[in-house]
Amino acid sequence: MAIVEIKNLKSGYIVNKEYVPVFNDFNLEIEENKITAILGPNGCGKTTLLKIIAGLHFYEEGDVILDNKSVEKIPIQKRDLSYIAQDIALFPHWSVFENIAYPLRSHKVKAAEIFKKVEDIAKEFEIEHLLSRNPSELSLGQQQKVILARAIIRDAKLYLFDEPFSNIDEENKQVLLGFLKKEKEKRNLSIIFVTHKLQDIFAIADNLVVMNKGQNLQSGKLDEVLKHPNSFETLEILKEYHEE
Amino acid sequence: MKNKHSSSDFTINNLPHSRIQAFFDILKTQWRKMLWNFLFFFLGALPFIIVSILNLRGITYGFQSISSGSANENEVYFNMFSVNNYSNLFNIGSFLVFTIVISGLSRIYTKLCWQKGMLYFSDFGLGIKQNLLQNAFFSIIIPIMVFLVGMFHSFAHFNLNSLMPLVFVFYGIIIFVFLPWYFIFTSMSAIYEEKFIPKLRNSFSILIRVFIPLGGFIIVLVLPFGLLFIGNFIVNIFTFALFFLIYFPIWYLAYNLYINKVFDKYINQRFYPEIVNRGIWRI
Numbered sequence: 001m002a003i004v005e006i007k008n009l010k011s012g013y014i015v016n017k018e019y020v021p022v023f024n025d026f027n028l029e030i031e032e033n034k035i036t037a038i039l040g041p042n043g044c045g046k047t048t049l050l051k052i053i054a055g056l057h058f059y060e061e062g063d064v065i066l067d068n069k070s071v072e073k074i075p076i077q078k079r080d081l082s083y084i085a086q087d088i089a090l091f092p093h094w095s096v097f098e099n100i101a102y103p104l105r106s107h108k109v110k111a112a113e114i115f116k117k118v119e120d121i122a123k124e125f126e127i128e129h130l131l132s133r134n135p136s137e138l139s140l141g142q143q144q145k146v147i148l149a150r151a152i153i154r155d156a157k158l159y160l161f162d163e164p165f166s167n168i169d170e171e172n173k174q175v176l177l178g179f180l181k182k183e184k185e186k187r188n189l190s191i192i193f194v195t196h197k198l199q200d201i202f203a204i205a206d207n208l209v210v211m212n213k214g215q216n217l218q219s220g221k222l223d224e225v226l227k228h229p230n231s232f233e234t235l236e237i238l239k240e241y242h243e244e
Numbered sequence: 245m246k247n248k249h250s251s252s253d254f255t256i257n258n259l260p261h262s263r264i265q266a267f268f269d270i271l272k273t274q275w276r277k278m279l280w281n282f283l284f285f286f287l288g289a290l291p292f293i294i295v296s297i298l299n300l301r302g303i304t305y306g307f308q309s310i311s312s313g314s315a316n317e318n319e320v321y322f323n324m325f326s327v328n329n330y331s332n333l334f335n336i337g338s339f340l341v342f343t344i345v346i347s348g349l350s351r352i353y354t355k356l357c358w359q360k361g362m363l364y365f366s367d368f369g370l371g372i373k374q375n376l377l378q379n380a381f382f383s384i385i386i387p388i389m390v391f392l393v394g395m396f397h398s399f400a401h402f403n404l405n406s407l408m409p410l411v412f413v414f415y416g417i418i419i420f421v422f423l424p425w426y427f428i429f430t431s432m433s434a435i436y437e438e439k440f441i442p443k444l445r446n447s448f449s450i451l452i453r454v455f456i457p458l459g460g461f462i463i464v465l466v467l468p469f470g471l472l473f474i475g476n477f478i479v480n481i482f483t484f485a486l487f488f489l490i491y492f493p494i495w496y497l498a499y500n501l502y503i504n505k506v507f508d509k510y511i512n513q514r515f516y517p518e519i520v521n522r523g524i525w526r527i
Contacts, residue, residue, distance in 0.1 A: 089247045093276065111366035118361060122397020129256055131361035131524070134273060135249040137258075143249055 002065075003158055003190045004030035004053060009062035011052060022048050022216045025063070030158075030207075035184055035191040037201040037222070040211035046194040047085075049211075050160045053192070054083040065209060067157055081158040085149045086166045089143075090135040096146050097122075097131040103154040117153055124186075125149045125179060140174030148176055152183050159191045165200075177203045198241045210234050259494065259525040263501040266523055270356050270497060277356065277364055281349060281493045284368070288345025289488035292338035299331035300472060300480050307475075318402075325398035332391040336384065343383035343430075350434040353500045358523040363396040374434035380442050382426040389418055419466065424458045425451050432501050435519075436511075446511070454506050461502065465495055 006028040011022040022045045030036050038046050050123045051057035052064060055076035064071045066079060082103070090099045097118055122128045125145050135143055144165060151159060156173060161180075165173040181204045184191060195201060201222065208226070209219040217234045218225050229235040259268035271278065306324040309315040351371030355362040393414040400407040429447040432438070438446070451458065468491055471483045504523070512520045 076380055081288075092247055097363055098363065101361075101363060105363070111363055111370060114363065114366075122361075129259060129359075130254060131255060132274070132356075132359045136272070137254050139251070140249045142253055143247055172437045 001032045002029040003032040003066040003067055004028070004192070005063070006049075006053075007065075009052070009059055009065040010066065011048065011057065011059035011062075013048075021214070023059070023062075026214060026216060028209060028216050028219060030190070030192055032190050033188045034206040035181070035189075035193055035204050036207040036209060036219075037193045037195055037205035038209045039195065039198070039201060040237065041240075044211045047162050047212045050083065050162050050192065050194060053158075054081060054160055056081055056083070064131045073162060079174070080156050081160060082151045082154055082156040083116060083160045083162070084147065084164045085162040086164055088147055088164070090146060090150075092135055094135075095131065096127065096133055096135065096138070099135065099146055100131075100153055103150060107154070121149050121153050124183070139172075140168050141175070144168050144172065144176055145179070148179060152187070152189070155187065157190065159189055161191060161193045163194055163196070166195075173200070174203065180204055196241060198238070210237055212237060256525045261524065261526055263505060263524060266357065266359070267498055267501055269355070271494070274356055277352070277362075278493065278497075281352065281496075282343050282489050284349060285493045285496075286485070286489040288342045289338075289484075289492075291341050292335060293484045293488060295331050295334045295338055297477075297480055297484060299328055300515060301477060302327040304475050304477065304480075321401060325394075325401065328508075329391065329394050329398065332387065332394045335390065336387040339387040340383040341382065343379050344372055344376060346430055347379045347433070348372040349496075350375065350430045350500075353436045353496060354431070354504075355444060356497065357500050357504050358519075371434060377429065378433055378443065379430050381440070381444075382429060386418065386422050386426060389422065393418065420459055420462055421451070424462055427499065428458075428503065432507075435507065444498075450510060453510060457502075460494075461499055465492070499506060 006026060009023045009026040010021070011026075014020075026045075026049075028049075034131060040046050046171045048057055052059050053066065055069070055074075066074065066081070071079065077113050090096075091102070094102075100118050100121065102116050105115060109117075118131070119128070122131055125148070127145055127149065129144065129151065130138060130142065130146070135146070147164070151161075156189065165176050168176075177200060180191070183189060184204070193200070193205065205222050207220065208222045210217045210225060210229075212233060217237070218230045225234075226238065229238055260269045303324050306320045309320050310317050348368035348371040351367050351374075352362065352364065355367060393411065396407075396414065397411045400411055425447060428450050429443065432443055432447050432450075436443070468483060468487050472480055509521045
């Protein structure tokens, strides 16, 4: 079953008073309870796609259906999803505990439930000893763990990750990808994961979407796409990122 | 937006290994929460501060009238004791207000000492909701005792001077027995779910076991009030204000770290081993 369906999408940007198209008749289905990686060169529309689903960017035509409902009928703040970009940061004046608790507090969850959920997720992420600390005392990798914990704690229907680990070292990234995969299996999460690293995809993805110039070149199970690219263009993209 | 970050992982080696380290660590890293503690303690003590300052003003004015010879000594003492007794009566309400605040803050301080995450205002509210009813016992008993001793003091002054030493004994019992008992009881309320009578009994038992070191804490607590003997109204205001705004909240942190150690020794090791040394990471 699809958690996200995109049909005949048309969208673009206004740049210097001129309309620059990004998507023109773009179609995609994202399977529920799977990690779907989106791979493609810079400027192909990966981030724009996530922003459209999250309601952070407009589209002129087409349908975006989230969990069987058109997003036009769901106000942005009521979309049951979590969007994590690479430049997301922690609130510096709040403790790790308060940062992780923030999504629950903004959804008016009761305090007793917040305490339990934060402590449980801190145990899962092995950051219990950091709960009372300030973000500035943590390393970059630890901060990203906290960001991930903050994202996951909400139990949203859909998670949108836009290259969230691009600015940390490889060792910490692999640890975080491991946590993400473990959480996905434990909580049956639906995740769309934008990346330009094939190694990240190998680590966690179930499905793969290859994009270029606003087009969905190929999408399907990871193995299927890697073993049977449907066009020369898809193959070139896979080769390019494999060599990186 | 990018966060400042450390160049290396924050590990258990970076956490406090002793209660003294924890004290300075909390003051350094949790200063925002301590600022709220300063404010809440000050606001909670404000009725007490106002009543006490007005009472002291009356006493100071009385002594000045006696030494200047402008008024009849007995009449002045009578007025001073009357004002003092009315103040003690008002302080029944003041102490209750303070107990409301300390019920909330004892939960905050326990979490600070345990290095646990908290939602400050939710925890403060929960502390009041869960603990105020039991803590209210002391908020009535102590000011009533102060009022009764005050009445006894005026009786002894006017009728039987030989009883005056007893006044100091009674005040001593309030300061060195009931006050620390109150603090132990409120700290236990924040940690243990116990019925009132067992908690009263257990807190008294703890008091007996650590009477001398806790007495030391109480002496340190009341030391700043020595400044009140200067007799200057402005000094009195600053003494009371700074005492509750800064001195008492910091003292209370040190006291909580100490009392957690005491609870570990006499209660937790036997009944709650999972919370022994909580907030301290011994290597």
